[in-house]
Amino acid sequence: MTPDIKGFLLVSVLRILFVFTLVMVGVIIVIWVERRGSAFLQDRLGPNRVGPFGLLQNIADGLKNIMKEETWPAQADRLLFLLAPALSFVPSMLLFAVIPFAAPLPPFDFTLPLLGQFTYGGPIPMVVADLPVGFLFILAFSSLAVYGIVLAGWSSNSKYAFLGAMRASAQMISYEIALGMSLVVVLLLTGNVTLSSVIAVQQETTWFVFAATLAFMIFHVAAFAETNRLPFDLAEAEAELVTGFHTEYSSMKFSMFFIAEYAALITMSALLATFFFGGWDIPFTAWDEQVRQTWSLGAIMQFLLTHAAFFVKMAVFVWIYIWVRWTLPRFRFDQLMHLGWKVLLPTALVYIVTMATAVLVLDSLTVPHDWRYGMILFAVNIPLVIGFLFGLDRGRLLTGAQEPVQVER
Amino acid sequence: MAIGVKVMTRPGQEVSYLRAALRGMALTFGHLFRPAVTMQYPEEKSAADWTISPRWRGTHRMLTDEQGRAKCVACGLCPQICPANCINLVPGEDEQGNRYPLIYEIDEFRCVFCGYCQEVCPEEAIHVGVHYENAEYDRDRFVYDLERLCAQTHPVSTLWDPSDPKGE
Numbered sequence: 001m002t003p004d005i006k007g008f009l010l011v012s013v014l015r016i017l018f019v020f021t022l023v024m025v026g027v028i029i030v031i032w033v034e035r036r037g038s039a040f041l042q043d044r045l046g047p048n049r050v051g052p053f054g055l056l057q058n059i060a061d062g063l064k065n066i067m068k069e070e071t072w073p074a075q076a077d078r079l080l081f082l083l084a085p086a087l088s089f090v091p092s093m094l095l096f097a098v099i100p101f102a103a104p105l106p107p108f109d110f111t112l113p114l115l116g117q118f119t120y121g122g123p124i125p126m127v128v129a130d131l132p133v134g135f136l137f138i139l140a141f142s143s144l145a146v147y148g149i150v151l152a153g154w155s156s157n158s159k160y161a162f163l164g165a166m167r168a169s170a171q172m173i174s175y176e177i178a179l180g181m182s183l184v185v186v187l188l189l190t191g192n193v194t195l196s197s198v199i200a201v202q203q204e205t206t207w208f209v210f211a212a213t214l215a216f217m218i219f220h221v222a223a224f225a226e227t228n229r230l231p232f233d234l235a236e237a238e239a240e241l242v243t244g245f246h247t248e249y250s251s252m253k254f255s256m257f258f259i260a261e262y263a264a265l266i267t268m269s270a271l272l273a274t275f276f277f278g279g280w281d282i283p284f285t286a287w288d289e290q291v292r293q294t295w296s297l298g299a300i301m302q303f304l305l306t307h308a309a310f311f312v313k314m315a316v317f318v319w320i321y322i323w324v325r326w327t328l329p330r331f332r333f334d335q336l337m338h339l340g341w342k343v344l345l346p347t348a349l350v351y352i353v354t355m356a357t358a359v360l361v362l363d364s365l366t367v368p369h370d371w372r373y374g375m376i377l378f379a380v381n382i383p384l385v386i387g388f389l390f391g392l393d394r395g396r397l398l399t400g401a402q403e404p405v406q407v408e409r
Numbered sequence: 410m411a412i413g414v415k416v417m418t419r420p421g422q423e424v425s426y427l428r429a430a431l432r433g434m435a436l437t438f439g440h441l442f443r444p445a446v447t448m449q450y451p452e453e454k455s456a457a458d459w460t461i462s463p464r465w466r467g468t469h470r471m472l473t474d475e476q477g478r479a480k481c482v483a484c485g486l487c488p489q490i491c492p493a494n495c496i497n498l499v500p501g502e503d504e505q506g507n508r509y510p511l512i513y514e515i516d517e518f519r520c521v522f523c524g525y526c527q528e529v530c531p532e533e534a535i536h537v538g539v540h541y542e543n544a545e546y547d548r549d550r551f552v553y554d555l556e557r558l559c560a561q562t563h564p565v566s567t568l569w570d571p572s573d574p575k576g577e
Contacts, residue, residue, distance in 0.1 A: 041437045045447040327437040328430055392427045 007120035068251040080155035085256035088148025092264035098134040102126040102307035135193035156248035164244025168235030174340035175225035181348035182218035199279035206374025269317035280306035467540040471558035480534035487526035495519035536565035
């Protein structure tokens with residue numbers, strides 16, 4: 001093997017291990033935050049017995065679930081029943097492969113006693129796979145998540161599970177469109193489909209939360225629906241459908257769904273941070289953006305601090321997810337469809353046209369591609385957001401319960 | 410409506426989901442900083458604003474006299490009145506003609522904790538107790554014999570409020 005290939009393999013394996021560990025440990029911590037956070041939101045304490053502050057509670061629960069009996073519903077499709085938990089778990093892990101999580105590290109060239117020379121030319125991007133089609137990869141794999149849920153519901157051969165799966169498929173397909181449409185604006189602004197360049201453009205101009213505020217709002221709502229979190233958890237709906245698509249699952253197979261849900265939550269938060277909040281960008285400094293060619297304390301600090309910035313942004317969104325979950329009640333199915341098809345999708349389409357026009361005008365006026373560019377777009381966004389919120393608030397776009405039909409008796 | 414159906418006035422078209430949702434978010438966020446009302450049970454068993462009621466009817470206790478003998482005179486009223494039929498009493502008589510229980514057993518699994526035994530007892534011997542931690546390793550351990558009943562130390566139930574005996 002040439003030193004180049006060895007260096008590439010080393011970097012790839014380390015990055016895969018890093019991201020996998022990040023997500024798995026993240027899942028444990030997020031579940032803990034969810035349980036403790038929901039408890040605090042409800043004036044309770046939550047699990048606080050196992051380990052410091054109850055941090056090891058999830059490990060204890062995982063151990064319990066491994067020990068538990070696996071049940072196989074008599075009429076279940078064995079193969080799909082077994083496959084479904086894995087299918088729902090894998091896409092959310094795969095999505096993280098294209099998300100850059102820190103500033104690039106400098107190249108290296110070193111020799112180990114037995115293994116020989118390792119080299120890596122150019123800065124090492126801190127992303128598992130810096131795909132040129134990262135954006136399309138995200139759309140493809142976030143759609144794939146619905147397969148796990150639908151197969152789980154269908155293969156269980158149980159009515160509750162099936163109803164949950166039906167709802168999930170309708171919901172996730174509906175919101176997938178709004179999700180993709182809102183990201184088109186990000187594409188317009190970036191002019192590229194790589195997530196690294198999405199971050200680079202945000203460093204150059206402004207965060208896209210300013211340049212594409214409405215896209216952020218639509219994406220955020222659609223992301224709730226995509227992860228099947230309250231107020232969009234119709235697939236689970238424990239009050240109506242027991243637990244929906246995973247009703248028939250027990251022990252570790254159930255745990256896989258549970259982990260998948262939180263992995264998806266983390267991934268969606270990371271995507272929100274990447275698309276709209278500059279990824280690993282530290283605001284108001286250019287220090288974090290310099291590309292270093294030699295290893296130094298500065299390079300390592302740059303990696304650590306940008307990673308911390310990414311982590312903080314992600315954590316904020318994770319918390320918002322949890323906060324919303326323990327506040328809002330579930331949508332009714334017709335309200336869900338109404339919001340997806342009649343509100344988010346048309347808004348996203350109108351928004352694409354508006355933003356495309358704005359970008360075209362700005363480019364033809366040769367506005368410099370720096371913070372002014374973003375701020376002008378923000379100024380375009382403000383009336384759009386106000387109009388959208390006004391429409392929502394007046395109940396024209398999203399209505400509550402209709403007047404009941406009066407029946408004469 | 411003819412048949413007394415309660416018709417809810419539901420908010421119609423004009424209701425704002427957005428504002429209600431934001432208000433809800435603010436409310437839950439406010440609760441984040443309130444102290445938890447949780448009582449951490451095995452460590453704390455009563456809090457400033459909550460103690461177990463003195464009228465709680467839990468597992469039984471037999472009171473004893475100065476010599477440490479059960480106050481029970483084996484009159485047979487408690488097994489007679491017991492609706493769950495959980496008291497097993499075999500009376501005995503000593504040389505002076507005093508009646509005492511040879512066997513006095515209460516099956517705490519069958520007991521419905523009505524407190525009639527305490528109420529009917531002329532000697533104020535058998536009582537239901539203010540006690541709720543009854544875990545055992547063995548089902549047989551839930552048949553309390555006389556020795557065990559006498560050995561209980563938890564407080565006994567007052568059954569009624571002394572200041573308001575008729576429950577008015």
